[in-house]
Amino acid sequence: MGQGARSRRAQADDGELGAAVARAQQGDEAAFAVAYRIVQPGLLGYLRGLVGEDAEDVASDAWLEIARDLDRFQGDGAGFRGWTATIARHRALDHLRRRRVRPRQAALDPDVLDLPAPHSTHDQALESLSTEQALRLVRTLPQDQAEAVLLRVVVGLDGPAAARVLGKRPGAVRTAAHRGLKRLARRLGAEDAGGGVTDEPPRALGESK
Template structure:
């Protein structure tokens, strides 16, 4: 167990014994990632309220939870997901699932796609691009990379097989890499034009009345 997970496990167990400071530690460690996951389900507008509702249930049911940090993150994600899906059903909307789930049955890459994505997902811009992925891929990427669940725990949240989750995450991360590359190329194109724009503005400033006389003054002579 890694250091951060060991600390979270200890905090969860202390919170179960009624330690309010420990519960705040758990909340600070998990909430930002849990909120990011809910945003992939319902968008920005309702994510805060739904995540708050999930935390109310987490606090209420915490005494019945059993497990370590990874199991806790998966348990919290299942609660948040159920809240989000209830909200979607009440609004008469459905998640925009991309493609038939059967196409995820293929063999996943043997590489650990979560490790490959950590650096790319370290920026807010990359996290924003997750919303452009097919819904099943977005969920898999956020659960695996942002919430840090292993494939088995993520599969339990989604009600799928671990292999299907690994495949969805792998495909999502490949698509995310393409989106990042396209964004970097567009950004570079904008930056390439900046020097000319600045030079143009300098020339405009001189022609707009800025005194720049080349005649020698009495002090220069």
């Protein structure tokens, strides 16, 4: 699914999400379950890109913290999406530190950025990917680009919200997402042509070679 389509779907859910969070803060457990249902798929996809097969365990830790600190949250549905992504990212980084593995960047030819994409738009490239294929390709990106793409496309955050999660300037996140999507389009074209660019097994962003 493309970045634009994913963002529109997230925005459509944000009204329901904000209402559910407000009710959950008043003690409505069913409303908390609604908020979980809306947020969890994107959050889990983001964590799969960060920690791989440990994503569900890290997500469980994140949701324990989200539930514990829910009364402290102030904001709307979009704000809640960003708040939960920040918590999940902190738990993922803690997990990687416990494994004593430093996040690494994939060694890609910088000239790839200057090659023409095989599709007319990044959205068209991503819309042709299955979820697992998309995550597998995202894991081959440098970490800053991978996180920017995951937050924008998978979690559904806008540029400023993604920047707050990453502690970076919105312009830097937009640039990283753009370059990441361009690389994905190029790699998708290489796969379609049988180039074998992504033959290495899927890995988490924090995994070492």
